[in-house]
Amino acid sequence: MSTALFWFRNDLRLTDNPGLRAAVEENKAVLPVFVLDERLLQRDRWGFLRMGVYRLRFLLESLQDLKEDLQDKGSDLCFAVGIPEEVLPKLAQEHGCRALYASKEYAHEELQIEERLSKDLDTHFYHSGLLVNPDEVNFAIDKVPEVFTQFRKRVEKYSEVPGTLDPPEQIPTVAFTASELPGPEAFGYELPPQEQRAVLPFRGGALQAYNRLDHYLWDTGALASYKETRNGLIGADYSSKFSAWLANGSISPRAIYQEVEAYEAEREKNKSTYWMKFELLWREYFKYITMKHGRKIFFKGGIQDKAVRWKDNPKAMRKWMTGTTGDDFVDANMRELLYTGYMSNRGRQNVASYLVHQLKQDWRKGAAWFESCLVDYDVSSNWGNWMYASGVGNDPRDRVFNTKKQAKDYDRDGDYRRLWLQEERSPEAFLEQYMQAELAG
Numbered sequence: 399m400s401t402a403l404f405w406f407r408n409d410l411r412l413t414d415n416p417g418l419r420a421a422v423e424e425n426k427a428v429l430p431v432f433v434l435d436e437r438l439l440q441r442d443r444w445g446f447l448r449m450g451v452y453r454l455r456f457l458l459e460s461l462q463d464l465k466e467d468l469q470d471k472g473s474d475l476c477f478a479v480g481i482p483e484e485v486l487p488k489l490a491q492e493h494g495c496r497a498l499y500a501s502k503e504y505a506h507e508e509l510q511i512e513e514r515l516s517k518d519l520d521t522h523f524y525h526s527g528l529l530v531n532p533d534e535v536n537f538a539i540d541k542v543p544e545v546f547t548q549f550r551k552r553v554e555k556y557s558e559v560p561g562t563l564d565p566p567e568q569i570p571t572v573a574f575t576a577s578e579l580p581g582p583e584a585f586g587y588e589l590p591p592q593e594q595r596a597v598l599p600f601r602g603g604a605l606q607a608y609n610r611l612d613h614y615l616w617d618t619g620a621l622a623s624y625k626e627t628r629n630g631l632i633g634a635d636y637s638s639k640f641s642a643w644l645a646n647g648s649i650s651p652r653a654i655y656q657e658v659e660a661y662e663a664e665r666e667k668n669k670s671t672y673w674m675k676f677e678l679l680w681r682e683y684f685k686y687i688t689m690k691h692g693r694k695i696f697f698k699g700g701i702q703d704k705a706v707r708w709k710d711n712p713k714a715m716r717k718w719m720t721g722t723t724g725d726d727f728v729d730a731n732m733r734e735l736l737y738t739g740y741m742s743n744r745g746r747q748n749v750a751s752y753l754v755h756q757l758k759q760d761w762r763k764g765a766a767w768f769e770s771c772l773v774d775y776d777v778s779s780n781w782g783n784w785m786y787a788s789g790v791g792n793d794p795r796d797r798v799f800n801t802k803k804q805a806k807d808y809d810r811d812g813d814y815r816r817l818w819l820q821e822e823r824s825p826e827a828f829l830e831q832y833m834q835a836e837l838a839g
């Protein structure tokens with residue numbers, strides 16, 4: 399038996415990780431690696447940091463937790479910063495590994511990396527972030543239903559969500575010198591002060607993901623009223639907040655799905671428990687839409703190739719980003735995002751609609767700003783939802799949110815707006831600081 403690299407991507411866990419299981423079973427030793435892609439620490443075409451401080455901090459915490467889990471299995475994490483398709487072949491050569499095992503990704507840049515790696519190494523990619531794999535759905539990728547309801551019904555009717563895989567018992571590991579993980583400061587990022595108003599402190603790692611799952615299901619039973627509370631705006635438990643851990647794969651969607659079913663069997667099954675599974679299918683749907691449409695999810699005209707004349711008004715964009723547009727519901731939401739890296743689903747829909755339909759700015763700028771800020775950024779969910787909100791995606795209707803009415807319906811007493819808008823500090827100054835980080839060295 400030979401040795402292989404196991405490359406962690408958005409699957410930062412040992413449990414329910416099919417690629418890791420295969421790598422361990424098929425090789426005498428593995429080298430577990432994470433490469434922080436330096437391109438993500440740089441600025442995008444709009445001048446935004448691709449990965450802002452909230453997600454970087456969360457990622458490094460997740461890696462620390464992963465490292466400790468690996469150590470418990472007699473292994474460790476090899477951490478590098480660079481370009482994965484350059485770093486990984488080098489590491490393979492240094493450690494005498496010919497094969498590389500990893501989770502599969504679906505978006506354009508990630509696929510390009512996979513392609514390049516396949517030229518140098520014997521690569522094995524595994525689906526590990528889906529409820530149902532492409533060979534277990536009853537449609538081909540080029541026939542993925544465009545309408546969510548059709549997609550959901552087909553998956554619900556014809557596919558079963560498999561159970562989760564146990565972590566490997568032990569992880570025999572290639573000899574290497576592991577080092578301490580850096581903090582965000584090492585990359586020139588300045589940590590913002592802990593925000594007391596944040597819905598959650600969001601700590602990264604599988605342990606925290608499972609704690610959150612326990613809290614939301616078993617400790618509080620919040621799951622049983624999810625459908626009624628999910629449009630909330632304040633506090634930890636109006637929605638699950640699973641998204642951040644799902645995004646970097648500290649927990650798999652199957653693990654959550656399975657736990658919801660256990661809750662239904664042991665405690666209570668109702669509309670709300672079903673609705674959590676329904677929302678996980680939205681996540682799944684956008685992954686399949688990404689598989690089907692490739693690069694188009696990043697195009698100006700979206701997957702519809704729609705010709706829209708967007709305006710380019712940097713001042714309006716900046717007001718949106720700093721929550722100073724004058725629309726208090728939009729502003730409160732945008733400040734929450736700026737100060738914490740999180741925003742509710744209700745908020746996201748409203749601010750996206752406002753940017754696109756009121757300010758008429760290119761939707762891709764909004765999506766890119768979310769990409770920078772969100773602690774739970776997920777390429778398919780983000781760009782898919784943005785296309786959807788902008789009328790260039792899977793919803794051909796131009797859904798315009800009336801933000802004044804939405805504020806009345808969802809923030810009747812104004813508590814949410816007061817929470818984020820009554821303050822001394824200047825969001826402009828905060829934004830300046832946020833934008834200043836850069837790759838050290």
Ligand SMILES: Cc1cc2nc3c(=O)[nH]c(=O)nc-3n(C[C@H](O)[C@H](O)[C@H](O)COP(=O)(O)OP(=O)(O)OC[C@H]3O[C@@H](n4cnc5c(N)ncnc54)[C@H](O)[C@@H]3O)c2cc1C
Nearest residue numbers: 637638639640641677678681743746747775776779780783
């Ligand atoms: C413009 C816009 C951008 C978005 N960007 C992202 C993103 O980058 N990453 C991300 O995970 N979600 C994104 N969403 C979807 C959704 O807002 C978040 O998943 C949700 O608010 C996260 O909070 P939660 O975990 O408490 O969700 P819950 O309401 O508890 O839902 C449970 C899980 O279901 C999934 N889910 C729920 N709603 C959606 C949805 N509309 N689309 C896809 N999956 C969903 C998520 O995995 C979520 O964790 C975006 C939505 C909009 C409108």
